[in-house]
Amino acid sequence: METKKKELTFRGKTIEELKKLDVREFAKLLRSIPRRYTLRQFQKIELFVKRSQKKQEHGKKIKTHIRDIVIVPQLVGMNIQVYNGKTYTPVDITIETLGHKLGEFSPTRTKVKHSKSGVGASKATKTKAKK
Numbered sequence: 001m002e003t004k005k006k007e008l009t010f011r012g013k014t015i016e017e018l019k020k021l022d023v024r025e026f027a028k029l030l031r032s033i034p035r036r037y038t039l040r041q042f043q044k045i046e047l048f049v050k051r052s053q054k055k056q057e058h059g060k061k062i063k064t065h066i067r068d069i070v071i072v073p074q075l076v077g078m079n080i081q082v083y084n085g086k087t088y089t090p091v092d093i094t095i096e097t098l099g100h101k102l103g104e105f106s107p108t109r110t111k112v113k114h115s116k117s118g119v120g121a122s123k124a125t126k127t128k129a130k131k
Contacts, residue, residue: 008095010073015095018073023049026072030099038070049074063088067103082106 011029027038052062063081081088082102089106
């Protein structure tokens with residue numbers, strides 16, 4: 001019995017077909033909001049792709065503060081470190097992330113962990129601290 005390995009596709013196209021497309025041609029496959037952004041900012045996206053490919057060729061880490069770049073097929077396979085305001089979060093770019101923005105994968109807010117209040121945080125703790 002043969003088991004077929006399911007090939008990942010985006011809108012019916014394989015990653016090889018997508019990498020041949022221009023950024024503006026790829027934008028036609030996206031949903032409306034990322035499509036409009038990509039068509040308006042395609043020069044910014046193309047410049048980012050060129051810089052990242054150059055850094056990857058030289059074996060350097062790709063670090064960026066640009067969180068609003070739409071992920072295009074030329075970035076698939078890269079590991080980009082996206083700044084979240086405090087640290088750089090590594091993001092592996094796969095075919096599932098196409099059409100999303102880089103910032104979506106690097107959260108800026110952490111989950112709140114509630115615990116006991118510290119000394120001086122409430123009136124009850126102030127009276128206990130004085131004694």
